[in-house]
Amino acid sequence: MRGHPDRWPFRHKLNLLVGVPLTVVAALLAYLIAEQTAQSREAANAARLVRESVEVAKLVDRLAAEHQQAVLLSVRHEAAVGGEPSTSAYRTAQEQVDTQVGRVREAFGERLPETEAQALKNVEGLAGLRDTVEDGYLPANNIDPAYTDAASQLIDGLALDRNPELATTFTGNLLDSLLRSAAAHSEFETAVFSASTGDSNALIEVIGAIGAYDEFTHQSERFTRFATEAQADTFAGIRYTPAQSVISRQFAELQIDPGAAQAGSPAEVAESLDRALDSYDSYRDQAKTRLSITTSLIDQIADRAEDASDTAAWRALLLLGAALLGFALWLVLAVLVRRSVVRPVVALTGAARQVADVARRELARVADDDAEDEGPPRLREMPVTARDEIGELAESFNEVQTTAAALLERQVLSRRNVAEMFGNVGRRVSNLTSRQLMLIDAVERGETDPALLERLYSIDHIAVRLRRNADSLMLLAGIHEAALDAGPTSLTNVVRAALGQIEGFQRVELRARSEAVLEPEVIGDLTLMVAELLENAVSFSPADSPVEVTVAADGDDAVVVVSDHGLGMSAERLAEENARLIRRERLDLVPTKVLGLFVVGTLARRWKIAVTLSRTPGGGVTAEVTIPSARLVTGSTTATTSTPALTALAGTAKPAPEPSGAPATGPVPADAVPADPDASGPLPRRARRPAATVPAPRSGEAPAGPGAPSSARPLRRRVRGATLRKGGAGDDRAAVVPDRPRVVDADAVRDELDAFEAAVERAHRESGAVPVPAQNPPAQDQNDPPEGAEQ
Numbered sequence: 001m002r003g004h005p006d007r008w009p010f011r012h013k014l015n016l017l018v019g020v021p022l023t024v025v026a027a028l029l030a031y032l033i034a035e036q037t038a039q040s041r042e043a044a045n046a047a048r049l050v051r052e053s054v055e056v057a058k059l060v061d062r063l064a065a066e067h068q069q070a071v072l073l074s075v076r077h078e079a080a081v082g083g084e085p086s087t088s089a090y091r092t093a094q095e096q097v098d099t100q101v102g103r104v105r106e107a108f109g110e111r112l113p114e115t116e117a118q119a120l121k122n123v124e125g126l127a128g129l130r131d132t133v134e135d136g137y138l139p140a141n142n143i144d145p146a147y148t149d150a151a152s153q154l155i156d157g158l159a160l161d162r163n164p165e166l167a168t169t170f171t172g173n174l175l176d177s178l179l180r181s182a183a184a185h186s187e188f189e190t191a192v193f194s195a196s197t198g199d200s201n202a203l204i205e206v207i208g209a210i211g212a213y214d215e216f217t218h219q220s221e222r223f224t225r226f227a228t229e230a231q232a233d234t235f236a237g238i239r240y241t242p243a244q245s246v247i248s249r250q251f252a253e254l255q256i257d258p259g260a261a262q263a264g265s266p267a268e269v270a271e272s273l274d275r276a277l278d279s280y281d282s283y284r285d286q287a288k289t290r291l292s293i294t295t296s297l298i299d300q301i302a303d304r305a306e307d308a309s310d311t312a313a314w315r316a317l318l319l320l321g322a323a324l325l326g327f328a329l330w331l332v333l334a335v336l337v338r339r340s341v342v343r344p345v346v347a348l349t350g351a352a353r354q355v356a357d358v359a360r361r362e363l364a365r366v367a368d369d370d371a372e373d374e375g376p377p378r379l380r381e382m383p384v385t386a387r388d389e390i391g392e393l394a395e396s397f398n399e400v401q402t403t404a405a406a407l408l409e410r411q412v413l414s415r416r417n418v419a420e421m422f423g424n425v426g427r428r429v430s431n432l433t434s435r436q437l438m439l440i441d442a443v444e445r446g447e448t449d450p451a452l453l454e455r456l457y458s459i460d461h462i463a464v465r466l467r468r469n470a471d472s473l474m475l476l477a478g479i480h481e482a483a484l485d486a487g488p489t490s491l492t493n494v495v496r497a498a499l500g501q502i503e504g505f506q507r508v509e510l511r512a513r514s515e516a517v518l519e520p521e522v523i524g525d526l527t528l529m530v531a532e533l534l535e536n537a538v539s540f541s542p543a544d545s546p547v548e549v550t551v552a553a554d555g556d557d558a559v560v561v562v563s564d565h566g567l568g569m570s571a572e573r574l575a576e577e578n579a580r581l582i583r584r585e586r587l588d589l590v591p592t593k594v595l596g597l598f599v600v601g602t603l604a605r606r607w608k609i610a611v612t613l614s615r616t617p618g619g620g621v622t623a624e625v626t627i628p629s630a631r632l633v634t635g636s637t638t639a640t641t642s643t644p645a646l647t648a649l650a651g652t653a654k655p656a657p658e659p660s661g662a663p664a665t666g667p668v669p670a671d672a673v674p675a676d677p678d679a680s681g682p683l684p685r686r687a688r689r690p691a692a693t694v695p696a697p698r699s700g701e702a703p704a705g706p707g708a709p710s711s712a713r714p715l716r717r718r719v720r721g722a723t724l725r726k727g728g729a730g731d732d733r734a735a736v737v738p739d740r741p742r743v744v745d746a747d748a749v750r751d752e753l754d755a756f757e758a759a760v761e762r763a764h765r766e767s768g769a770v771p772v773p774a775q776n777p778p779a780q781d782q783n784d785p786p787e788g789a790e791q
Contacts (some may be wrong), residue, residue, distance in 0.1 A: 397676025
């Protein structure tokens, strides 16, 4: 038996191991157990419906009591004895009916049938009849149909004889006949009492009593057919009570001479009414007895339905046990077959688990981190231990592993190449925009026409925004380069620098409540982060609405709050974007519409800066950026105005002289730093760094034009493809546009630049940077704060 199953095809093993026993067990469970379970459920529902019908039986009894009080009040109106009769007893009966209607609705709840709900509305619709009876005399033949129909509709609304859940055990017919016989007996008692009062319609009431008694007899016989002997004996107790004997005797007297029951005058009516009232207690005692017997029988019927439910449930459990026994026998057969399947499947599972682990590590690596790729994984081969389809599957799995590893290796290489391409493009764009800004500065310093200067400033601003996009592109490529010539800068100036990198900066209102000073290494990235948030705030808010930026202190930390008044985001979208700011994501998995927030999230995780998005009161989005104290100069967050360090820093930078002929209302000089951080107004142009933060000039370089500083900044980095432009101190146009193209040796230039940068770094390391004199403003740096950095 051990060797024989090894030669079976795998599909035959599965057919034998799973197909046949599963079919048998499924058929047994589906047909037998489900059927018994359904019977149990139907019986339980039937029991619940029967118990709930007790409230309907009580409501029918309350209607009968109100019916009798209505007849009694009408007869008193006719007798006209002692003035207007009291309506208190009638109203008490009405209140009891209304209360019972509420109990019926509460008992059924959501399971209340529509027909029963309509019947309850009809009971509540008796208000008009009640008012008429209270106002004056109303013949009994006008009162009886309303109450009789209301009681009949209450029983019909349950649809007991048509309920499929009650049909299997005859519970529906049994309960329906019980309720109808009790209602017919109530109608019989009311008719006898009404005829005994001497009402002018006494003859009609006698005929109604005869019909009601015949209906009671018919429903009693119907109940006896479905009930047990004990239940039939209990129900027969309705007929054999002292109160019923009194009612039966009065009914017999009425049948002897029906015409004599009708009084001829109000005095005779009053006399007949007094005789009827003498026996009225018997009617109420009989009603209580009938209701007690009815509710007792309803409880017995409900118990019977619950027993049927329990019996069906036990049958279902027994069938389930039999099915489990058959399943156990099937397991014995499965043990004989499993040996030929388990070993290769276990080996295949182990290989698949290794593949899953490798895939899990790869998914973890598909995160936005700076770790280098480890290369493609090396997967062990799946051992082939069987000669059936599982062995063929193992061989195919080995081939799939080899192909998957090759594809993954190609994917890693492609991702690395794309990132390098992004970095190169970003570097080139950044280098070109920096050179463009230097040329624009040279032209601006030599230009006196205000209109042309305004256009130049616009071009300058666009170039700064383009450089910001290049910085974002390098960030997406995973490049992180800190500025070598940066110094501590106030957070307010960083926000102003970010304003100069966006469009629509005129709408931004800056409020500085703290002058925190940032460490140099975080300045560039924080400027880019705030610029992206400001760009979103300006772009997604109405053009006539302001954007508020607040710089404040939160303990030892500093906070920048950017609030706009646009349409904002939904709560779900805010939660999604806040999660994106925290978790790591790769660029190729991030939707392009949230590229700005992707940049913000990347920088926030890099520097451990908390960024939170929330709703602006009245509409819009508020972004709160919390800079930890570890990124601040110690003690800088406590100041509410310009700190001494910033004041000294600003004092070293003097305004550059205006070109001759420039109008008095021209733009603010590029080096001016306002003393008031809360100053508002248009952002005139790109600002430069204070002279105290510029390193020593390089030897051999000439200024870019008139008014330029005597020395230029050192190169921050070597950029492939960049060119050096050497100019003299002559005409500005010569510094901007070369006379003719010059052919240079690229390799020689790169070697010279490498040697020069090495010397500059060594000089900085050994002796430190020499500050440039304050009276000569420094040349434009590609990392200088852009246009609009000052107000």
